[in-house]
Amino acid sequence: MSAALEVRELRKSFGGLPAADGVSLEVATGERRLIIGPNGAGKTTLFNMISGDLRADSGSVRIFGEEAGRLRPDQRARRGLARTYQILTLFPKSTLAHNIVLSLLGLSPSRWQMLSPLARRADLQRRSREVLARVGLEAFADRHVSEVSYGDKRRLEIAMALAQEPKLLLLDEPLAGLSAEERRAVQALLDTIPRTITIVMIEHDIDSALAFAERITLLHYGRVIVEGTRAEVVAHPRTREVYLGV
Amino acid sequence: MKRAAAIGAAAALLVALPWIVAGDYYVNLSSQILIAAIFAMSLNIVVGYGGMVSLGHAAYLGVAAYATAWIMLRLGLGPLAAGAAALVFTTAMAAFFGVLALRASGLSFLMITLALGQILWGLAYRWVGVTGGDNGLTGLTRPKPFGIELTGATPFYYFALIVFALALVAMALIVRSPFGASLQGARDQPRRMNALGHHVWMVQWAAFVLSGFWGAVAGVLYVYYNTFISPHALSLQNSAEVLLMVIAGGPATTLGPVVGAALVVIIKNVVSAYLERWVMLLGVVFVLIVMFLPEGIVPGVQRLIARRKKT
Amino acid sequence: MAFWINQSLNSLALGGLLFLLSAGFSLIFGLMRIANLSHGAYFMLGAYVGLTLLRMGVNFWLAAIGAAVAIALAGGIVERFVLRRLAGRALSQVLATLGVAFIIADACLWIWTGDPIPLPGPESLRGTVAFAGTRFPLYRLGVIGFASILFVVLWLLLDRTRIGAMIRAGVDDLDMARAVGIPVNTLFTAVFCLGAALAGMGGVFAGPILSVYPGLDSDMLPLALVVVILGGVGSLAGAFIGSMVIGFIYTFGQALLPDLAYVILFLPMVIVLVVRPRGLFGRVAA
Numbered sequence: 001m002s003a004a005l006e007v008r009e010l011r012k013s014f015g016g017l018p019a020a021d022g023v024s025l026e027v028a029t030g031e032r033r034l035i036i037g038p039n040g041a042g043k044t045t046l047f048n049m050i051s052g053d054l055r056a057d058s059g060s061v062r063i064f065g066e067e068a069g070r071l072r073p074d075q076r077a078r079r080g081l082a083r084t085y086q087i088l089t090l091f092p093k094s095t096l097a098h099n100i101v102l103s104l105l106g107l108s109p110s111r112w113q114m115l116s117p118l119a120r121r122a123d124l125q126r127r128s129r130e131v132l133a134r135v136g137l138e139a140f141a142d143r144h145v146s147e148v149s150y151g152d153k154r155r156l157e158i159a160m161a162l163a164q165e166p167k168l169l170l171l172d173e174p175l176a177g178l179s180a181e182e183r184r185a186v187q188a189l190l191d192t193i194p195r196t197i198t199i200v201m202i203e204h205d206i207d208s209a210l211a212f213a214e215r216i217t218l219l220h221y222g223r224v225i226v227e228g229t230r231a232e233v234v235a236h237p238r239t240r241e242v243y244l245g246v
Numbered sequence: 247m248k249r250a251a252a253i254g255a256a257a258a259l260l261v262a263l264p265w266i267v268a269g270d271y272y273v274n275l276s277s278q279i280l281i282a283a284i285f286a287m288s289l290n291i292v293v294g295y296g297g298m299v300s301l302g303h304a305a306y307l308g309v310a311a312y313a314t315a316w317i318m319l320r321l322g323l324g325p326l327a328a329g330a331a332a333l334v335f336t337t338a339m340a341a342f343f344g345v346l347a348l349r350a351s352g353l354s355f356l357m358i359t360l361a362l363g364q365i366l367w368g369l370a371y372r373w374v375g376v377t378g379g380d381n382g383l384t385g386l387t388r389p390k391p392f393g394i395e396l397t398g399a400t401p402f403y404y405f406a407l408i409v410f411a412l413a414l415v416a417m418a419l420i421v422r423s424p425f426g427a428s429l430q431g432a433r434d435q436p437r438r439m440n441a442l443g444h445h446v447w448m449v450q451w452a453a454f455v456l457s458g459f460w461g462a463v464a465g466v467l468y469v470y471y472n473t474f475i476s477p478h479a480l481s482l483q484n485s486a487e488v489l490l491m492v493i494a495g496g497p498a499t500t501l502g503p504v505v506g507a508a509l510v511v512i513i514k515n516v517v518s519a520y521l522e523r524w525v526m527l528l529g530v531v532f533v534l535i536v537m538f539l540p541e542g543i544v545p546g547v548q549r550l551i552a553r554r555k556k557t
Numbered sequence: 558m559a560f561w562i563n564q565s566l567n568s569l570a571l572g573g574l575l576f577l578l579s580a581g582f583s584l585i586f587g588l589m590r591i592a593n594l595s596h597g598a599y600f601m602l603g604a605y606v607g608l609t610l611l612r613m614g615v616n617f618w619l620a621a622i623g624a625a626v627a628i629a630l631a632g633g634i635v636e637r638f639v640l641r642r643l644a645g646r647a648l649s650q651v652l653a654t655l656g657v658a659f660i661i662a663d664a665c666l667w668i669w670t671g672d673p674i675p676l677p678g679p680e681s682l683r684g685t686v687a688f689a690g691t692r693f694p695l696y697r698l699g700v701i702g703f704a705s706i707l708f709v710v711l712w713l714l715l716d717r718t719r720i721g722a723m724i725r726a727g728v729d730d731l732d733m734a735r736a737v738g739i740p741v742n743t744l745f746t747a748v749f750c751l752g753a754a755l756a757g758m759g760g761v762f763a764g765p766i767l768s769v770y771p772g773l774d775s776d777m778l779p780l781a782l783v784v785v786i787l788g789g790v791g792s793l794a795g796a797f798i799g800s801m802v803i804g805f806i807y808t809f810g811q812a813l814l815p816d817l818a819y820v821i822l823f824l825p826m827v828i829v830l831v832v833r834p835r836g837l838f839g840r841v842a843a
Contacts, residue, residue: 051441077443089438091431102431105424106443114425121424164442299648349831353592356651357782358830361823364779368819482775486655493652523667529659536653537642 151182294497297433302363310465340458382476496542572804573704577759581752587791603757632753676764
């Protein structure tokens with residue numbers, strides 16, 4: 001059985017220092033992988049190359065065995081990839097329900113329809129509320145995004161990705177900026193995601209994400225420094241080096 | 247229910263217009279407003295809903311008008327057939343221009359559209375054999391749909407009104423459709439939309455083509471109305487004026503461009519009789535709107551009404 | 558042979574005028590990220606003001622300076638009371654300059670009426686000069702010389718003075734410049750005035766060659782854009798080289814293929830933008 005995600009020798013530089021310097025990793029189907037590393041380690045660059053937002057200088061990305069390097073982001077979405085962003089990318093002037101509808105439309109052939117009103121699509125409206133209920137936001141379905149709290153926005157961001165019914169989910173710092181209570185809510189949400197969905201998560205704050213991770217990849221200066229199970233990585237001397245400069 | 251009543255009233259007013267206003271001059275003015283409204287609505291697809299500001303939209307009006315005229319004069323086809331052919335040609339041109347223009351965004355997009363418009367304007371001026379140069383093309387006739395003469399002000403007005411109604415309905419449908427939602431989503435968060443599975447480039451290109459098509463419709467009506475076409479229709483001023491209509495009236499609203507078109511045409515034709523400096527007035531009004539009513543007149547008025555309702 | 562020399566000199570003269578026009582535009586866009594769509598109008602207004610000063614008996618060079626000052630003033634008012642209020646909203650600023658262009662153009666029509674008026678050149682540069690088998694207007698040589706001198710002066714200003722350093726810093730990284738204490742608001746006003754002044758002065762110098770007429774503004778604005786696309790935004794050398802290149806393309810295009818002159822001018826711009834949306838020398842930031 002092929003891995004959910006296979007990255008081989010990815011390289012990317014923006015002029016000077018390389019943001020990715022030969023990154024390779026493999027994530028098995030159903031796995032919960034955590035990618036950590038100090039600021040500037042190249043974590044988001046890696047995600048951007050996996051999702052297609054950025055083209056790698058060299059190397060390959062395989063999603064469920066298929067070479068994805070030449071695919072556009074929307075094509076990768078159709079292969080089962082979904083992601084969230086470090087900086088919220090929601091539609092602030094729309095309701096939460098509409099945000100989810102846009103997500104549902106992305107993979108629906110009816111997104112090219114030009115003559116019938118979107119509002120009449122009861123099926124999309126219903127499914128949108130179902131997704132919101134899954135993340136505990138159904139009460140706010142008709143509120144505008146600008147009216148809900150930051151924690152709720154983070155959950156909406158995840159809900160949008162879940163609405164795509166992905167097979168591979170990339171989460172970029174989903175716990176950033178959340179209060180302890182909000183973090184617990186998101187962590188609980190992540191725990192409910194079934195094993196049919198492979199999750200790769202970037203987190204800067206190791207402690208909050210530690211419980212979630214089965215395997216951890218530590219990046220620094222665009223390279224994989226340490227990789228292994230949670231226990232292995234936590235105990236590894238290089239980990240301490242990278243984080244404490246010791 | 248209130249909305250349906252308002253729409254009904256407006257429709258009744260528009261249909262009864264030739265009997266309400268005093269004379270052919272005002273009926274003709276109304277026809278001009280309708281044509282400008284279609285032109286502005288077509289640009290709004292790309293500017294308001296697509297979020298891509300173009301300064302070369304006159305290209306579609308101008309080329310459609312010139313094509314219609316040329317086909318009538320050189321190929322001897324009737325006005326309606328010529329108009330139909332012109333629509334096809336201009337839409338194809340929009341498809342091509344869209345591929346070029348969508349290589350960029352923001353200011354670069356603006357400059358490409360401006361450059362393309364200028365090239366066409368230059369061609370209209372210099373290619374005298376085809377376009378008649380500075381003198382333009384004259385000697386055209388208005389169409390006779392189902393044998394009905396459109397030479398009079400009132401019959402032409404109704405013709406324009408029907409086309410306007412079609413355009414308005416089309417616009418309203420597109421905006422509220424799934425495609426319209428994709429387009430507006432792409433305007434607000436293109437990266438996110440791509441990640442969700444929407445092919446943002448394709449959506450924007452389709453919008454560009456639609457915009458060119460309806461701009462061409464305005465152009466065909468324009469040449470029917472004037473029975474004459476000159477390079478001014480392709481000028482930067484014309485592109486700037488229609489952009490003004492959209493921004494002033496309210497981009498990303500269905501009625502905004504209509505209001506903006508009415509504003510500009512009225513200032514141009516009516517105010518100019520009393521105020522020689524109507525261009526300056528247009529400029530001042532525009533700058534004031536940009537500064538103090540940036541979403542445009544229609545949303546501004548809607549907000550005022552909403553606030554009144556609260557108190 | 559005479560043809561080539563003549564047209565080359567004409568190209569350089571046109572290039573010089575375009576440099577006067579586009580240097581200001583490039584500076585304004587480079588620093589303030591505002592595509593000043595009223596730039597052509599400032600050019601035209603400068604020409605008209607220079608014309609009036611000349612009619613009042615003022616010497617040509619003083620008229621050029623006077624026009625520069627007047628247009629700097631006009632630009633300063635627009636920047637301070639309109640553009641600064643729209644800070645941070647790039648599209649609104651561009652649209653506002655569009656509105657201002659309408660206002661200035663109509664004001665010129667009002668004050669100076671619609672007839673094209675030739676602007677008389679300076680006495681000292683009347684007549685033609687013999688040059689490699691042909692005769693060439695002395696004034697146009699003067700324009701070439703003046704544009705070159707201005708290029709050097711502006712270069713020194715940007716490269717050697719404190720204010721130049723501040724401008725360069727702002728072009729490079731505005732937030733950082735603000736952070737190190739550069740008075741960005743004042744700098745913006747100053748640069749806008751400078752840009753407008755250059756355009757105004759350019760209009761006076763263009764007068765004897767192009768005449769002054771309503772519509773000069775919308776004839777010149779697209780040319781400024783073409784130069785800036787080719788030469789890169791915020792780059793003085795780029796504006797100079799770009800102006801000369803366009804001068805050559807347009808002049809020879811006009812001479813050899815008059816019907817396609819405009820196409821020849823804008824086609825390179827479209828090609829450059831399509832192939833490299835960031836412009837030839839980079840930085841037409843979207």
